[in-house]
Amino acid sequence: MxxxxxxxxxxxxxxxxxxxxxxxxxxxxxxxxxxxxxxxxxxxxxxxxxxxxxxxxxxxxxxxxxxxxxxxxxxxxxxxxxxxxxxxxxxxxxxxxxxxxxxPYLADVARLEMARVLAYHAADVDPLQVEALQSALADPDKLTSLQLMLHPSVQLIESRFAVFSLWAAHQGTLCLSTVDPDQAQAALVFRNGLDVVTQALVTSSATFVSALQTGQTVMAATDTASGIDPEFDLSHALALLLRWQLITQIITGVPCHEHKH
Known part of the structure; x- marks a missing residue:
């Protein structure tokens, strides 16, 4: 040494x-x-x-x-x-x-807090214009291969514990005594301007976002989310991503894995 x-x-x-x-x-x-x-x-x-x-x-x-x-x-x-x-x-x-x-929920709360650090320091990328997504979604020829790239700051925490509520209770927005730690929750973390935003997501929406992050097409991600919850609302999930300007790019080429037939 x-x-x-x-x-x-x-x-x-x-x-x-x-x-x-x-x-x-x-x-x-x-x-x-x-x-x-x-x-x-x-x-x-x-x-x-x-x-x-x-x-x-x-x-x-x-x-x-x-x-x-x-x-x-x-x-x-x-x-x-x-x-x-x-x-x-x-x-x-x-x-x-x-x-x-x-x-037992300590590790997932730590993951959420580190996600906030990663989101804060992530690269800056311009958001996609709403009209561009609307146009792509309206084209049936592109719909089957449509992929969405999300902002680099987007972090997703999925936990079998109430990770969001436990965090929120220490921000003064919830009373800790009302939190059931054993309630499974997902949290979406991202940067909006200079602020890091943390918000709860229903399981199916979290599954949808996770599928997009792994490169699944919008249709495939929708199928995956619908498998979790048959009442999954694609319009609501896309509106959430658009409202927070988290979609940065549209890819309309056929994904590589779809060539493997």
């Missing part, structure tokens, strides 16, 4: 000794100075995670969250100077963290 690697490893692991070869400008004890520096770094990283996952922290309490965050940091040190996305794997970690097993 190089001296830099040894320094980094010791910086995030208090069980490792102070690296050798350190000196201070004023002759003070290097080990003491290093311990202070190590503590400051850890506190800064824990604070960064707390900023990204405020609802997760509220659900388990500050003391528990900070202890959990320290374990995460030791196992997942930052690999980039860009700290905005640090904690991308925190949801998976929280879901497998034994002391948090009594809060």
């Amino acid at each position: 190089s001296s830099q690697s040894a320094f980094a490893a010791a910086l995030l692991n208090p069980e490792l000794p102070c690296p050798g070869g350190l000196s201070t400008w004023n002759g003070s004890d290097p080990a003491t100075r290093f311990a202070v520096y190590r503590n400051n770094v850890m506190v800064s990283l824990v604070d960064a995670l707390a900023d990204t996952f405020p609802v997760v922290q509220a659900l388990v309490g500050e003391e528990f969250f900070r202890a959990m965050a320290q374990v995460f940091i030791q196992a997942n040190p930052p690999r980039s100077r860009l700290m905005a996305f640090y904690g991308h794997d925190f949801a998976d970690f929280a879901g497998a963290f034994p002391p948090a097993a009594s809060v």
